[in-house]
Structures are given as C-alpha cells and as structure tokens.
Amino acid sequence: MILTPRQQKFRDAARKLADEQLSKDAARIDKEAAFPEAGLRAMAELGLCGMTVPKEYGGEDLDALAICLVTEELARGCPSTAAVLMAYVIGIQPLVQFGTPAQKQAYLPDLAKAKRSICFAVTEAHTGSDVSAISTTAQRSGEGWVLNGIKCLIGNGVGADLCIVAAKTDPAAGHKGVSVFVVETATPGFSTSAVYEKMGMRGTTTAELTLKNVKVPATALVGEVGKGSGYLLKTLDLARLTLAAEAIGLAQAALEESVAYAKLRVTFGKRIAEYQGIQFMIADMATSVYAARTMLHDACALHDRNEPFNVEASMVKLFASEMAGRVTDLAVQIHGGWGVVDRPKVERLFRDARYTRIWEGTSEIQRLIISRCVLDKGGK
Ligand SMILES: Cc1cc2nc3c(=O)[nH]c(=O)nc-3n(C[C@H](O)[C@H](O)[C@H](O)COP(=O)(O)OP(=O)(O)OC[C@H]3O[C@@H](n4cnc5c(N)ncnc54)[C@H](O)[C@@H]3O)c2cc1C
Numbered sequence: 001m002i003l004t005p006r007q008q009k010f011r012d013a014a015r016k017l018a019d020e021q022l023s024k025d026a027a028r029i030d031k032e033a034a035f036p037e038a039g040l041r042a043m044a045e046l047g048l049c050g051m052t053v054p055k056e057y058g059g060e061d062l063d064a065l066a067i068c069l070v071t072e073e074l075a076r077g078c079p080s081t082a083a084v085l086m087a088y089v090i091g092i093q094p095l096v097q098f099g100t101p102a103q104k105q106a107y108l109p110d111l112a113k114a115k116r117s118i119c120f121a122v123t124e125a126h127t128g129s130d131v132s133a134i135s136t137t138a139q140r141s142g143e144g145w146v147l148n149g150i151k152c153l154i155g156n157g158v159g160a161d162l163c164i165v166a167a168k169t170d171p172a173a174g175h176k177g178v179s180v181f182v183v184e185t186a187t188p189g190f191s192t193s194a195v196y197e198k199m200g201m202r203g204t205t206t207a208e209l210t211l212k213n214v215k216v217p218a219t220a221l222v223g224e225v226g227k228g229s230g231y232l233l234k235t236l237d238l239a240r241l242t243l244a245a246e247a248i249g250l251a252q253a254a255l256e257e258s259v260a261y262a263k264l265r266v267t268f269g270k271r272i273a274e275y276q277g278i279q280f281m282i283a284d285m286a287t288s289v290y291a292a293r294t295m296l297h298d299a300c301a302l303h304d305r306n307e308p309f310n311v312e313a314s315m316v317k318l319f320a321s322e323m324a325g326r327v328t329d330l331a332v333q334i335h336g337g338w339g340v341v342d343r344p345k346v347e348r349l350f351r352d353a354r355y356t357r358i359w360e361g362t363s364e365i366q367r368l369i370i371s372r373c374v375l376d377k378g379g380k
Pocket of ligand 1: 119120121122126127128130152153154155156198201206355358360361362363364365
C-alpha cells in the first residue's frame with residue numbers, strides 16, 4: 001500500500017508516540033486502572049483529538065485510512081490509550097456529520113484541541129444492541145427539551161464536559177422515535193453515578209450517567225427529530241473501522257512479544273522458536289494480522305472514495321476483533337506459565353482484546369448486518 005505523505009506523517013508520529021511513551025506506561029495504566037492523562041495530552045498535541053474534525057474548525061480532517069493507521073499504532077503501544085481516543089472521536093462524530101453550523105462552531109474547535117471532552121451515551125441497563133429499546137426520554141418543554149434516563153457503560157463518561165445522548169422523542173415510534181442531543185454535563189440534573197471495575201482496557205473510564213429533568217435548549221438537538229437511529233448507525237460505521245484498527249494493533253503487539261519470547265525461551269536444549277509447533281502458531285498469528293489489516297485498508301478505501309462501506313465495516317470489525325482474541329490467546333500459550341502470572345504484557349493484551357468483540361456492536365450484531373445484506377443480494 002502506497003501512503004500519501006500526510007498519511008505517512010500521522011502514522012509515523014503515532015508510531016513514535018506509541019514506542020517512546022505509550023508502551024512504557026501501558027503496564028502501570030493497566031495495574032492501577034489509571035486514566036492515561038499524559039497519553040491524551042500527547043495525542044492532543046499531535047492533533048489526534050481532532051483527527052476527524054474539519055480544518056475550518058481547527059481539526060486535521062484525516063481520511064479513514066490515516067485514522068486507522070494512527071489507531072493501529074496507538075493500540076500497539078497501549079490499547080487503553082487508543083480506546084480513550086476512539087471513544088472521544090465517536091463522541092465528536094455526530095457533531096461533525098450531523099451538527100448544525102452553530103453546534104459545530106460552539107463545540108468542535110475546543111474538542112479538536114482537547115480543551116473540552118465528550119462521551120457518547122446510547123447504552124442503558126436493559127439494552128445495548130437494540131437502540132430502539134432505549135427508555136431515556138426527551139420531552140418538549142417550551143422552546144427546549146427535558147431529558148430523563150440512566151445511561152450505562154459509557155466510555156470516557158467520567159469528567160466529560162459534553163455528552164451525546166440518544167433519547168426517545170416519540171416512545172411509541174421504535175427506532176424512528178430516537179433523537180440525538182448534545183448535552184453540557186454541567187447542566188443541573190446531569191450526574192455521573194457509578195464507575196465500573198473492568199477486566200481489561202483498564203485505563204479507560206466507564207461510567208453510569210443519570211439525567212434527571214435535564215433541561216436543554218432547542219439548539220441541543222443534533223440534526224432532526226426522529227433521525228437519531230440513522231445518525232448513530234452512521235457514526236458506528238466509522239467507529240467499526242477504528243475498532244478493527246485497535247484490534248489489529250493489539251494483535252500486532254502480541255505477535256511481536258511472542259516472537260521475542262520464542263527466540264529467548266529454551267526447552268529440551270533448543271529455543272522454542274525452533275520447534276515447528278511454535279513456528280506454526282507464529283505463522284497463523286502473522287497471517288491473521290495481515291488478513292485483518294488488508295481487509296481494513298480495503299474498507300477504508302471504500303469510505304475514502306465515498307462508496308458504501310457499512311457492510312465491509314461490519315465484516316472487518318467482526319474479523320479483526322475475533323482475530324485479536326485468537327492471536328492474543330496463542331501469545332499467552334507461547335509464553336507458557338509465564339503468560340498467566342504476574343501480569344505479563346500478553347496477558348494484558350488478551351484481556352484487552354476481549355472488549356473488541358463487544359464494543360461498537362457485538363460480533364453477533366455484525367453477523368446480523370452482514371447476513372442481512374448478503375441474503376438480500378443473493379450471496380453476491
Ligand atoms: C468498557 C465498555 C465501554 C463501553 N462504552 C460505551 C459507550 O461509550 N457508549 C455506549 O453507548 N455504550 C458503551 N458500551 C456498551 C456496549 O456498546 C454494549 O455493551 C454492547 O453494545 C452490547 O450491549 P449489551 O451489553 O446490552 O448486550 P445485549 O445487547 O444485551 O446482548 C447480550 C448478548 O446477546 C447477543 N445478542 C443481542 N441481540 C442479538 C440478536 N438479535 N441476535 C443474536 N445475538 C444477539 C449479543 O451479541 C450479546 O452476546 C460500553 C461497554 C463496555 C463494556
């Protein structure tokens with residue numbers, strides 16, 4: 001793949017950051033479940049917080065391939081730090097794609113420079129996959145709206161200045177009754193009420209958000225009333241590409257760690273890298289990473305040519321996240337007992353990889369999207 005100078009510049013900057021800073025702090029971040037403050041600052045300095053924001057609002061307006069090259073490198077260094085950036089970008093996207101000029105002017109310049117932060121709140125206790133089943137409501141009140149509901153499992157939810165909230169403006173209308181609002185979290189009635197303990201991706205914060213009679217002006221509505229489900233799906237299409245990049249980056253890290261270990265570890269008088277059993281595991285890992293990366297770059301090319309890419313986004317998200325599970329599992333196996341005690345890198349990557357099959361639509365939801373399209377088109 002031939003990269004443009006700009007794609008190369010951002011990929012190289014992310015690679016340098018991953019190698020020189022993020023990878024060195026990743027174990028501590030995991031152990032202490034510490035938010036990667038320094039990593040976020042460094043990413044902001046490189047312009048990565050605004051990588052999807054148009055230039056007129058102070059962003060970098062990168063294409064999907066550049067965004068995914070950057071995400072893969074960051075995830076290779078520290079999956080949690082990359083995930084913090086991904087959640088940030090998902091929050092920004094509804095404003096970039098569907099926001100009014102006034103909303104863009106009010107929020108995007110600060111978000112692009114990480115002067116303010118944002119989260120994206122759809123999931124509730126009883127529903128994550130089925131957006132049409134949310135029960136958070138937005139009722140008209142004078143010129144504005146009043147929001148009520150509880151959002152669960154919200155990434156970057158702790159300390160966010162802004163929150164993209166999916167709410168029902170017409171509870172009887174199913175997915176056509178969903179609208180999207182941009183809510184300033186300092187608004188009375190908005191609170192962060194729980195933070196979850198996590199198995200992996202421990203540097204990310206994941207919170208429960210309560211909206212109790214939160215009054216927002218009419219200008220908080222993103223796009224049009226009742227079009228929220230479509231906006232969320234479109235936001236998730238790009239998010240699935242970046243999620244695949246995250247999975248590929250962490251699988252690449254597991255592969256590199258396994259190769260280094262296999263060349264050092266001696267059993268029966270030989271380095272384990274000399275055994276065909278280990279060589280075949282490494283061959284399978286490298287082939288899987290390559291296949292996922294090639295799929296991802298192809299799906300990015302569709303996006304960047306403005307061609308439909310949503311099914312390919314689901315395919316690559318499904319393939320890359322399941323691949324990351326298999327590759328990190330093999331990485332732990334290559335490390336033997338030392339792969340499962342005292343938190344070695346491959347064990348952390350194995351735990352982090354598990355999240356990629358759940359975020360941005362589970363593997364089952366991706367299969368629903370893919371099979372629906374393939375069946376409709378007679379398998380072509
Ligand atoms: C760390 C973390 C961070 C998160 N961050 C955010 C965030 O920032 N914003 C946000 O809105 N959400 C966030 N989520 C929530 C996440 O998007 C949901 O957990 C995910 O979409 C799945 O929803 P659920 O947990 O309700 O599972 P459910 O929807 O209840 O699904 C349960 C199981 O049933 C399967 N299933 C469901 N429907 C079908 C079907 N039709 N056919 C076959 N199988 C099906 C699912 O695949 C899954 O295996 C986060 C979650 C985690 C763990």
